[in-house]
Amino acid sequence: MRWKESSMVNDLHNYKMVLTYDGTNYSGWQIQPNALSIQQLLQESLSTILRHETIVIGAGRTDAGVHAIGQVANFKTVRDLDLFRLLGSLNGLLPRDVRIKNIEKITSSFHSQYNAISKVYHYHLCLNKIQSPFKRLYSLQVIEPINLELLEEAVSFFVGTHDFTSFTNEPSTGSVTKDPIRTIFKLNIAEEQDGICLEFEGDGFLYKMVRNIVGTLLEISGGKRSVKEIPKIFAAKDRRCAGKSAAAHGLFLVRVDY
Amino acid sequence: MRWKESSMVNDLHNYKMVLTYDGTNYSGWQIQPNALSIQQLLQESLSTILRHETIVIGAGRTDAGVHAIGQVANFKTVRDLDLFRLLGSLNGLLPRDVRIKNIEKITSSFHSQYNAISKVYHYHLCLNKIQSPFKRLYSLQVIEPINLELLEEAVSFFVGTHDFTSFTNEPSTGSVTKDPIRTIFKLNIAEEQDGICLEFEGDGFLYKMVRNIVGTLLEISGGKRSVKEIPKIFAAKDRRCAGKSAAAHGLFLVRVDY
Numbered sequence: 018m019r020w021k022e023s024s025m026v027n028d029l030h031n032y033k034m035v036l037t038y039d040g041t042n043y044s045g046w047q048i049q050p051n052a053l054s055i056q057q058l059l060q061e062s063l064s065t066i067l068r069h070e071t072i073v074i075g076a077g078r079t080d081a082g083v084h085a086i087g088q089v090a091n092f093k094t095v096r097d098l099d100l101f102r103l104l105g106s107l108n109g110l111l112p113r114d115v116r117i118k119n120i121e122k123i124t125s126s127f128h129s130q131y132n133a134i135s136k137v138y139h140y141h142l143c144l145n146k147i148q149s150p151f152k153r154l155y156s157l158q159v160i161e162p163i164n165l166e167l168l169e170e171a172v173s174f175f176v177g178t179h180d181f182t183s184f185t186n187e188p189s190t191g192s193v194t195k196d197p198i199r200t201i202f203k204l205n206i207a208e209e210q211d212g213i214c215l216e217f218e219g220d221g222f223l224y225k226m227v228r229n230i231v232g233t234l235l236e237i238s239g240g241k242r243s244v245k246e247i248p249k250i251f252a253a254k255d256r257r258c259a260g261k262s263a264a265a266h267g268l269f270l271v272r273v274d275y
Numbered sequence: 276m277r278w279k280e281s282s283m284v285n286d287l288h289n290y291k292m293v294l295t296y297d298g299t300n301y302s303g304w305q306i307q308p309n310a311l312s313i314q315q316l317l318q319e320s321l322s323t324i325l326r327h328e329t330i331v332i333g334a335g336r337t338d339a340g341v342h343a344i345g346q347v348a349n350f351k352t353v354r355d356l357d358l359f360r361l362l363g364s365l366n367g368l369l370p371r372d373v374r375i376k377n378i379e380k381i382t383s384s385f386h387s388q389y390n391a392i393s394k395v396y397h398y399h400l401c402l403n404k405i406q407s408p409f410k411r412l413y414s415l416q417v418i419e420p421i422n423l424e425l426l427e428e429a430v431s432f433f434v435g436t437h438d439f440t441s442f443t444n445e446p447s448t449g450s451v452t453k454d455p456i457r458t459i460f461k462l463n464i465a466e467e468q469d470g471i472c473l474e475f476e477g478d479g480f481l482y483k484m485v486r487n488i489v490g491t492l493l494e495i496s497g498g499k500r501s502v503k504e505i506p507k508i509f510a511a512k513d514r515r516c517a518g519k520s521a522a523a524h525g526l527f528l529v530r531v532d533y
Binding site: 038039084113149155 | 296297366376
């Protein structure tokens with residue numbers, strides 16, 4: 018029986034999708050009651066097409082209002098699908114604020130969340146006094162002046178391997194404690210029209226970690242906190258020591274690498 | 276009495292505004308019952324600030340769903356206003372999908388609609404099979420293949436001075452017939468990410484003229500009509516001879532010159 022089950026699992030085809038979505042109208046990636054999530058939309062659309070219940074696993078659990086340019090997800094099915102037709106059917110069923118960019122077959126052991134080795138997130142800040150209406154849902158307007166030198170100095174403290182407990186809203190109590198050690202490979206400040214973009218690349222990000230870092234960086238570059246506080250915030254391992262969480266709508270999941 | 280009235284009119288200060296808006300959630304520029312227009316929003320906000328009823332005149336009457344990067348409008352008031360404070364108050368009262376970019380005092384004879392000597396409209400076409408969710412409200416996706424050589428050939432027929440009766444939904448019957456002669460100075464095809472932009476510059480545009488030209492150009496470049504039909508469409512002076520109107524959401528009023 019055990020061999021039979023294992024054989025059945027191996028008979029499943031595994032599909033990897035790259036997708037983009039405007040998070041404005043969704044409760045985030047993850048399924049939850051009484052709210053429309055991206056995961057639910059995908060599972061319902063795939064279940065309709067495949068005619069069986071389908072579980073979709075996502076690489077990053079984006080929050081409500083967070084956008085994606087290159088989210089990755091995978092699902093398994095007994096069916097051997099024509100990828101071109103599947104892509105067309107899926108985009109035909111999905112609303113226009115969620116688009117599948119690419120679907121490919123992948124080895125059955127592939128898991129979009131566990132196998133990710135790095136993720137790129139961008140956080141867009143509008144530094145103009147008047148924000149373009151076309152950016153209002155895609156960048157956070159910062160009205161207070163920002164000291165770019167302070168921002169650059171502060172950013173350097175976050176690169177490398179750290180215990181990010183102070184920068185996550187993840188519950189640290191309870192039976193299962195998630196490892197809070199993460200490595201940020203790069204944190205660049207890129208200039209762009211109307212403002213700047215904070216480009217994060219790391220091996221993984223805890224719940225609300227990017228937004229909590231951005232919020233803290235804004236308090237420092239705005240002169241409300243000293244750069245010197247950053248090591249103390251890390252050392253405290255207490256979320257209450259870091260800055261406020263920056264708004265969801267400035268954040269984009271840009272890429273997931275395997 | 277007559278002198279008194281004239282003097283009062285001259286005592287009014289005239290203000291010119293440049294504004295940008297995302298037209299998605301509005302019924303267009305012009306006030307109409309049971310729908311929210313940009314003009315109504317501006318008049319209500321200004322009336323609140325100035326504490327008297329205020330009429331706002333716009334350069335171009337954009338339709339429902341049409342966007343603006345550089346719409347121009349003017350209003351008159353007896354009050355001599357601090358422009359910096361007015362800009363702040365107005366943007367504070369307006370929703371974030373409508374932004375005033377600039378306000379200046381201007382000669383009392385200035386009329387944003389009658390004094391305009393040229394207007395620039397852009398129409399964005401997405402030619403990708405998969406449209407970015409972030410462009411879905413700002414460019415028309417064209418799924419059928421487009422012949423760019425045919426498009427270029429067709430475009431040249433529209434440049435110059437013509438009777439555009441066939442390309443407007445303006446009622447030509449009734450007591451007041453609007454002059455249907457307009458001059459298009461330029462009509463460029465600009466390549467951009469994911470597609471092309473049709474850039475119109477002309478001395479004025481009739482109701483739905485840009486969208487009706489774009490719709491006709493799409494039918495020609497898509498092989499549904501011959502380029503040779505264009506002179507016949509002009510000659511017919513009949514709206515029914517031209518192509519369908521292209522969707523509102525691809526259109527932007529970019530600039531008005533005086």
